Amino acid sequence: MKSNHFQLGRRSFIKTSGLAVAGLGLPATLLSQSASPQLGLQADKTTPQQLPHLKGDADYIVVGGGMAGTCSAITAARAGLKVVLIQDRPVLGGNASSEVRLWVLGATSHMGNNNRWAREGGVLDEIMVENMYRNKEGNTVFFDALLLEKVWAEPNITLLLNTAVYEIEMKSPTQIKKIIAFNSQNSTHYEFSAPYFLDASGDGIIGFLAGAAFRVGAEKGDEFGEKFILPDDYGKLLGHSMYFYSKDVGHPVKYVAPAFALKDIPSKIPRYKDIHRDSSGCQLWWLEWGDDLDRVYDSEKIKEELWRVVYGVWDYIKNSGKFKDVDNLTLEWVGTVPGKRESRRFEGDYILKQQDVIGQTPFEDGIAHGGWSIDLHPAKGVYSTYAGNIAYHSKGVYTIPYRCIYSRNISNLFIGGRLTSVSHVAFGSTRVIATGTLCAQAAAVAAAICLKNNLQPSEVYAKGYIGELQNRLIQSGQFIPGLKLTSQDLISSAKITSDSTFELSELPEDGTWRVLKRGSAILLPFTAGKIPQFTFPVKAEENTTVQVDLFTAKRYGNYTPDECLATKEYPVSAGESVLKVDFKQSLKKEQYGFVIFHKNEKVSIAQTNIRLSGVLSLFHSWTQKQNDGYGIEEVPFYVPERRPGGKNFAMKVTPAIKSFALSQLNSGVFRSANGTANAWVAPLTTQTAQVKCEWKQAQEIRKIVLWFDSDFDHAMESSLWGHPENVMPFCVQQYKILNDVGQPIYEVSDNHQSRNEIQLEKPVRTSALTVQLTRPGENVPIALFGIQAFSI
Numbered sequence: 001m002k003s004n005h006f007q008l009g010r011r012s013f014i015k016t017s018g019l020a021v022a023g024l025g026l027p028a029t030l031l032s033q034s035a036s037p038q039l040g041l042q043a044d045k046t047t048p049q050q051l052p053h054l055k056g057d058a059d060y061i062v063v064g065g066g067m068a069g070t071c072s073a074i075t076a077a078r079a080g081l082k083v084v085l086i087q088d089r090p091v092l093g094g095n096a097s098s099e100v101r102l103w104v105l106g107a108t109s110h111m112g113n114n115n116r117w118a119r120e121g122g123v124l125d126e127i128m129v130e131n132m133y134r135n136k137e138g139n140t141v142f143f144d145a146l147l148l149e150k151v152w153a154e155p156n157i158t159l160l161l162n163t164a165v166y167e168i169e170m171k172s173p174t175q176i177k178k179i180i181a182f183n184s185q186n187s188t189h190y191e192f193s194a195p196y197f198l199d200a201s202g203d204g205i206i207g208f209l210a211g212a213a214f215r216v217g218a219e220k221g222d223e224f225g226e227k228f229i230l231p232d233d234y235g236k237l238l239g240h241s242m243y244f245y246s247k248d249v250g251h252p253v254k255y256v257a258p259a260f261a262l263k264d265i266p267s268k269i270p271r272y273k274d275i276h277r278d279s280s281g282c283q284l285w286w287l288e289w290g291d292d293l294d295r296v297y298d299s300e301k302i303k304e305e306l307w308r309v310v311y312g313v314w315d316y317i318k319n320s321g322k323f324k325d326v327d328n329l330t331l332e333w334v335g336t337v338p339g340k341r342e343s344r345r346f347e348g349d350y351i352l353k354q355q356d357v358i359g360q361t362p363f364e365d366g367i368a369h370g371g372w373s374i375d376l377h378p379a380k381g382v383y384s385t386y387a388g389n390i391a392y393h394s395k396g397v398y399t400i401p402y403r404c405i406y407s408r409n410i411s412n413l414f415i416g417g418r419l420t421s422v423s424h425v426a427f428g429s430t431r432v433i434a435t436g437t438l439c440a441q442a443a444a445v446a447a448a449i450c451l452k453n454n455l456q457p458s459e460v461y462a463k464g465y466i467g468e469l470q471n472r473l474i475q476s477g478q479f480i481p482g483l484k485l486t487s488q489d490l491i492s493s494a495k496i497t498s499d500s501t502f503e504l505s506e507l508p509e510d511g512t513w514r515v516l517k518r519g520s521a522i523l524l525p526f527t528a529g530k531i532p533q534f535t536f537p538v539k540a541e542e543n544t545t546v547q548v549d550l551f552t553a554k555r556y557g558n559y560t561p562d563e564c565l566a567t568k569e570y571p572v573s574a575g576e577s578v579l580k581v582d583f584k585q586s587l588k589k590e591q592y593g594f595v596i597f598h599k600n601e602k603v604s605i606a607q608t609n610i611r612l613s614g615v616l617s618l619f620h621s622w623t624q625k626q627n628d629g630y631g632i633e634e635v636p637f638y639v640p641e642r643r644p645g646g647k648n649f650a651m652k653v654t655p656a657i658k659s660f661a662l663s664q665l666n667s668g669v670f671r672s673a674n675g676t677a678n679a680w681v682a683p684l685t686t687q688t689a690q691v692k693c694e695w696k697q698a699q700e701i702r703k704i705v706l707w708f709d710s711d712f713d714h715a716m717e718s719s720l721w722g723h724p725e726n727v728m729p730f731c732v733q734q735y736k737i738l739n740d741v742g743q744p745i746y747e748v749s750d751n752h753q754s755r756n757e758i759q760l761e762k763p764v765r766t767s768a769l770t771v772q773l774t775r776p777g778e779n780v781p782i783a784l785f786g787i788q789a790f791s792i
Contacts, residue, residue: 053189058084058158060447061179061192063165064200066094067104067433068417070147071123072198072440075476077156078123079448084192085157086181088164089337092147094202094417096433096718098140100339101243102282103717104128106434107371107397110715112639115371115397116523116559116616117672117712120434121477122441123150125754128716129728133752136723143718160190165201168209174411176210196447196457200416200440203296204344207415212407213347216295218424226354227631228374228425234386235379236424238431239290240299240338242306243281244314247332255318255331262312265320270385275313277323281720286388287313288341288381295343303338309382310334341377341418341431348421349458350403354631357429358394360555363401365466366480367446367473368438371397374428391428392632393624396558399481400430402446402466405439406457414447414457416440438478445472477670477755479712482557484668490701490789494693494769496662502681502781504612505656507648509537513604514649516546519620520605521596521638522649523559525659525677528589531565534581535652537606540572547598550583552591557674560635561594572603590659591675594618594638606650610684613709613730613783614659614677616640617648640713643724660783665691670707670755670785679709682782687775689782693789694740694768700791702763704746706771707786708732710754727752727776730783734774739766763791 058081062073065087073085095102107118119125127150135142151159163183171177178193199207204214217236221229266272271286289305314331317323355361357374373391378384404421407413415421417436430436446460446469453465460469467486474485504524514520531550538546547569551561566583581595597605599620618638626634640646660681667678682689709730716723727733737746737758745764748756769789773782 051187051189053191055191056084056158057193058082059194059451060196060198060444061194062086062198062200063179063206064094064202064417065089065092065161066200066202066417067096067124068437068440069198069200070151071127071437072200072416072444073157074123074150074154075441076444076447077154079445081156081444081448081451083157084160084194085151086160086163086165086179088162090162091144092151093144095339096140096143098144099337100335101140101719102339102433103138103719103721104433105372105715105717106432106438107369108713108715109372110717111642111713112621112637113371113373113393114395114558114560114635114637114639118369118371118397119712119714119716120438121479121754122438122473123476124434124437124441125477125710128718129710129753131718132716132723133726136726138717138719138721140719163190165205168206170210173211174409176206176410176412179206196412196414196450198414198416198440198443198447199346199419202340202343202417202419204346204415204419207346207407207410207413207419208344210410210413212410212413214344215347215424216344224351224353224423226423226425227629228354228376228392230376230390235290235292237290237295237379238341238377239288239379239381240295240302240306240340241285241288242303242310242335242338243284243287244310244331244335245280245333246314246329248328249330250328252327253330255315257315257319258311260308260311261315262308265312265316269309269382271382271388272316275316277317277326277329283720286382288377288388289383290379290381292379295340299338299340306338307334342427344419345422345424345427346415346419347408348404348406348415349408349461350401350421352400352404352420352422352426352430354423354425357398357426358392358631358633360394360396360398362482363399365402365461366399366483367402367405367442367469368400368435369397369479369481370400370430370435372429372432372435374425376425376428392627392630393635395553395560395562395633395635396555397481400435400439402442402461402469405443405446411456411458414443416443441476441478442469442473445469445476474668479671479673482674484674486668490695490699490791491693491787492666494695496665496691496693498662498680498682498691499689500683500686501662502660502683503656503658504615504653504660506652507608507610507650509606509650510609510647512607512647513539514607514647515604516597516600518599519596519638521561521594521618522651523592523594523616523618524657525614525672526587526591526593526657527659528587531583531585531587531593532657533654534595535654536579536581537576537650538572538579539576539604539606540574541602542574544572544600544602545569546572546579546600546603548581549596549598550585551594551596552587556591559592561596561638562636589675596638607647608650609779610648611729611780612648613679613681614672615648616713617646643729662691665784665786671712679783679785682773684781686782688772690770690772691784691787692768692770693787696767698740698765698767699789700763700765701769701789702760702792703790704737704758704760704769705786705788706735706756706758707784708751708754708756709783709785710752729777729780732773732776732782732784736772738770738772739764740768742770
């Protein structure tokens with residue numbers, strides 16, 4: 001029987017009489033005969049032809065190559081699963097790709113909320129940090145290439161771009177057997193079977209075809225007891241958006257609007273005053289529309305209307321005479337794919353609701369965190385007389401339970417991205433890219449546990465595998481509020497020493513001053529016991545007084561100052577002086593506290609150029625008012641400034657704060673979170689420090705993991721925004737690892753990642769490991785969140 005060998009992505013296939021089956025490891029030399037006809041051959045025009053129809057199997061099929069699907073596929077592949085990643089667009093990234101150009105964001109928002117050190121972890125963090133290193137300006141074309149590089153680097157992934165799933169086959173009424181897809185670029189049909197599937201397609205194509213229970217639109221308030229229920233004329237669904245980029249080309253450029261462009265912008269768009277000469281990209285998030293149209297089947301109609309808006313807005317900028325210096329501007333890019341916000345939401349065994357977001361409900365099966373505001377938009381979008389959005393924040397990050405990421409009635413279907421099991425109100429928060437990606441990463445690890453133990457997704461929770469899932473997620477870098485890593489490694493039994501440890505007794509002045517134009521605070525990790533005394537250098541224009549408060553968060557682990565422990569008012573003399581603050585308060589356990597200076601524009605505080613892991617200056621930006629009708633709490637927002645701003649306050653602390661000890665390396669939390677800094681820090685003046693781990697008997701070590709500070713408070717927007725550095729200033733870039741006789745076994749000179757997993761070429765047998773770390777910058781001390789060693 002005649003057969004042809006061909007290769008698809010990283011996997012080889014065999015095509016036999018129109019049937020292809022997956023086969024791993026076939027050499028590339030067999031590609032000379034492919035599924036395509038040879039050049040020079042001509043088909044009989046009277047004979048019907050058939051398109052290639054290729055079949056294969058996998059462990060885990062991911063449908064949707066946005067950020068959620070991409071990161072889930074990589075996570076699963078690294079866990080040893082054979083993965084097929086199917087994306088219906090020519091690039092990966094979904095709304096974050098160069099086709100739409102939305103920035104990747106999640107719990108950090110734009111650093112405008114109280115969610116400190118809340119950037120998402122795991123594979124997503126690896127990608128975001130790498131993008132920052134290569135592409136801090138936010139070019140989405142470069143971001144496309146990075147995602148492709150990451151996927152192509154995984155031999156366990158077969159990637160199918162430009163491939164749309166249009167049919168499925170069921171093994172039973174409640175179990176998916178295979179997906180059937182078509183690639184419009186190579187005219188090829190694909191069939192893939194697998195025991196587990198992830199729907200991260202945005203509109204939920206495989207969940208819909210399989211009959212998975214889903215919801216569309218807003219629920220009534222009495223269904224879940226939610227209060228953030230908006231009027232009927234607000235609409236029940238968020239809309240799509242379309243962006244554009246402009247460019248100054250240095251010479252006049254004429255613009256003649258197409259006939260379909262929207263005319264008379266001021267009378268058609270109520271928010272026309274928000275249109276500016278330099279408006280660009282996702283700053284134009286409010287160019288949104290959907291009205292009462294179906295967000296799936298009417299998506300093309302919505303896109304066409306948004307094109308009318310975009311070209312009309314550009315005509316208004318260029319030709320209305322309302323804007324200066326526009327002659328040399330040209331329209332460089334307009335989206336061809338709308339950025340979708342909402343369509344279907346699939347039901348799991350739990351539906352997250354408003355009270356879980358605002359009240360930060362703890363879940364025993366927590367697998368991810370969220371922190372974006374509950375951010376709802378009017379369905380009429382750009383044409384609405386309502387504001388572009390109504391948003392309310394919780395006081396901190398909230399937990400997403402595992403029961404939200406699998407279908408309640410299709411037994412082998414995981415759900416990720418914006419499809420997760422949430423109410424419409426909760427969806428206002430969970431819908432953002434980074435949050436949905438965390439859920440998809442958790443699905444990948446759960447799929448690996450299912451495959452190993454012959455489980456269905458729901459059984460991970462029902463049969464007690466949640467602890468294993470949580471540990472594996474934390475080990476991969478994913479943060480879960482309130483949890484720590486409980487699994488053991490070789491370092492757990494080692495004696496850990498260092499040559500010295502930082503104690504916060506002083507942050508020296510650098511000669512600059514900060515005027516108290518608004519409430520200003522220093523966020524500090526306190527140990528249990530008496531709050532130390534502080535001395536702050538101050539400068540006043542005249543004799544006055546300064547009010548200083550000590551706050552903590554009512555909810556342990558939050559960073560909202562809503563529990564006042566003490567208020568002091570001190571006289572300040574004109575000129576320079578020192579302000580001594582003694583709150584005479586004690587804490588029962590270690591936790592973060594806020595030393596807050598009230599607004600007084602006649603007073604300035606000295607600043608320092610020292611920046612520390614786990615310490616931040618914060619500034620009052622606004623206060624969310626309590627709204628009992630909507631079930632919303634009052635929240636005062638104290639937020640950081642982006643570098644090079646946001647300097648810490650100069651101060652002396654007596655006695656010194658001792659929150660940066662070696663014991664932090666055993667906390668099982670690899671960022672500042674859960675009430676503590678979780679970082680060992682070397683003294684300010686130390687150029688090279690070392691941490692030594694010793695055992696009574698020699699250990700065989702195959703893998704080492706080091707955890708560094710890549711500033712999880714920095715939002716790292718992936719497009720448009722731009723950033724001051726390509727490597728976070730707290731991150732150790734140079735280090736060596738030595739064995740028990742001082743021989744280097746590993747060395748790095750250009751690290752910028754949060755998590756370094758070192759797989760040694762050969763096992764090392766040693767009774768000690770010493771990690772030598774070089775200071776990352778002149779004004780930033782060495783910091784380390786964790787060190788681990790494994791024998792397997």
